Amino acid sequence: MRHKLFLAIAFSICLIxxxxxxxxxxxxxxxxxxxxHAFGYPTIEGVLYMAKLVKTRTGGRxxxxxxxxxxxxxxxxxxxxxxxxxxxxxxxxxxxxxEVNPELGVLILPFIFKxxxxxxxxxxxxxxxxxxxxxxxxxLVGLCFQESGHRSFYNSKRPIYRPEDLRGLKIxxxxxxxxxxxxxxxxxxxxxxxxxxxxxxLVAGAVDGAENNIPSYLTxxxxxxxxxxxxxxxxxxPEVVLLSKKTWLKLTDSDREIILTAAKESxxxxxxxxxxxxxxxxxxxxxxxxxFNEVDGEAFRVGLESFYHKYAKQYEKIICEIxxxx
Ligand code: GTR
Numbered sequence: 001m002r003h004k005l006f007l008a009i010a011f012s013i014c015l016i017x018x019x020x021x022x023x024x025x026x027x028x029x030x031x032x033x034x035x036x037h038a039f040g041y042p043t044i045e046g047v048l049y050m051a052k053l054v055k056t057r058t059g060g061r062x063x064x065x066x067x068x069x070x071x072x073x074x075x076x077x078x079x080x081x082x083x084x085x086x087x088x089x090x091x092x093x094x095x096x097x098x099e100v101n102p103e104l105g106v107l108i109l110p111f112i113f114k115x116x117x118x119x120x121x122x123x124x125x126x127x128x129x130x131x132x133x134x135x136x137x138x139x140l141v142g143l144c145f146q147e148s149g150h151r152s153f154y155n156s157k158r159p160i161y162r163p164e165d166l167r168g169l170k171i172x173x174x175x176x177x178x179x180x181x182x183x184x185x186x187x188x189x190x191x192x193x194x195x196x197x198x199x200x201x202l203v204a205g206a207v208d209g210a211e212n213n214i215p216s217y218l219t220x221x222x223x224x225x226x227x228x229x230x231x232x233x234x235x236x237x238p239e240v241v242l243l244s245k246k247t248w249l250k251l252t253d254s255d256r257e258i259i260l261t262a263a264k265e266s267x268x269x270x271x272x273x274x275x276x277x278x279x280x281x282x283x284x285x286x287x288x289x290x291x292f293n294e295v296d297g298e299a300f301r302v303g304l305e306s307f308y309h310k311y312a313k314q315y316e317k318i319i320c321e322i323x324x325x326x
Contacts, residue, residue: 029062029255031247033089034072034081036195041219042277043091043239044068046146046270050241053262062255064089070196076175083139085246091146094237095176101138104131106315108178110234110304112322116147119236120271121325127318132240141243143263147274148213150233153188154222155209156202159291160230162299163187172198172210178311182234183211185307186300195220202226215274218281223290232295 035044044066051064072078072087075096081087083100098105106112113119122128123145132142153160155169166188173179175192183190191207201207202225209226211234217223241263248256286292312319 027061031062031064031088031243032067032072033064033091034067034070034078034087035091036068036070036075037216038068038219039066041215042270042273043146043148045273046266047089047091047241049269050143050262050266053265054259057258057262058255062259070194074175074194074196076194079140079242082242082244085139085244087244088247089241089243091239091241093148093174094145094240095174095179097135097140097240097242098178099176101135101140102314103134103318105178106312106318106322107131108176108235108237109312109315109319110182110307111301112319113236116236118325119238122322123238124267125325127321127325135242136245139245141245141248143241143243143260144267146239146241146267147271148237148239149215149274149278150231151211151213151235151237152230152232153209153211153234154217154226154229156226157208157228159228159293160232160295161293162296169208170206172201172207179235181311182307186234198222199225213278214285215277215281218285223285223288227290229285229290229292230295231292232297232300234300 033047035041035047037043039045047064047066051066054062054064072081075090075092076099078087078090078092079096079100082090094104094107098108113122128145132145135142153166153171155171157169158165160166163186166183166186169188170191171183171188172193173183173190175194180190180192191201193201193207198207198210199221202210202222209228210222212220212222214229217229223229243259251259282292308319
């Protein structure tokens with residue numbers, strides 16, 4: 001009798017555990033993801049591609065829902081929310097992540113990559129993997145990098161050929177210490193403003209220009225006010241897709257694997273989309289009458305050692321490693 005009772009209790013306990021495991025496993029999970037861009041922009045489309053893979057591979061159990069156009073706040077607050085676990089996912093610029101983990105600041109430095117091939121060898125190699133991994137110490141999980149082209153200056157006053165042409169111009173910068181120092185080094189007056197507040201600042205004349213890539217210049221509408229775009233290509237800051245560590249810890253091993261693999265697989269798609277979007281954006285901007293000009297590239301590079309010496313000393317070792325990547 002005792003034996004039977006014991007078996008019955010053991011069986012019920014077993015059933016309860018199995019059932020709760022099934023429930024936990026079949027529970028629908030919505031991952032909320034923030035982005036400052038609108039639907040159609042390559043960063044969001046990259047995450048949507050990833051979302052589709054995740055949804056299919058989890059039989060519809062895990063869904064990624066995007067909150068676009070900065071509807072959940074600035075990139076800085078998105079990073080903060082992720083760290084606190086108040087948000088699950090975010091796609092932001094590395095410059096905002098470097099504010100909390102300065103190690104990543106190396107990716108923002110001017111002319112740090114030789115070209116796009118070199119950049120992606122760095123990002124997808126050991127260095128990139130190490131940098132993504134380091135984020136876990138800041139309560140963030142780095143899923144993958146994304147392409148974001150080059151950043152160049154644009155303004156409403158005149159074409160820029162050499163750094164001295166920037167003198168006297170108020171140029172909006174991302175709220176990033178490195179970007180502030182860099183734009184100041186080139187001779188302009190840097191004004192940190194959150195991305196989604198830049199357009200009204202340009203319209204009001206609070207700033208004369210900004211610096212960004214071609215797709216952002218178009219989709220933000222900045223081109224309507226700042227007509228001169230000068231291709232100095234001073235930085236090539238990658239984007240990053242992040243997950244909150246708090247969310248990550250709630251996932252099963254197999255779900256983590258699915259999410260990570262999908263993120264990795266979305267990169268090739270996002271990069272291809274980026275190239276197409278960049279070309280199409282340029283065409284559209286030319287049709288809209290924007291004035292593009294090439295710059296004296298040497299003039300932007302000469303003397304840069306002093307910038308590196310003053311602000312990038314902490315990156316000496318990793319810069320060496322980046323330069324060695326072939
Ligand atoms: C864009 C980037 C955004 C944001 C923006 C900015 O190129 O995709 O995430 O960082 O630049 O300048 O604030």
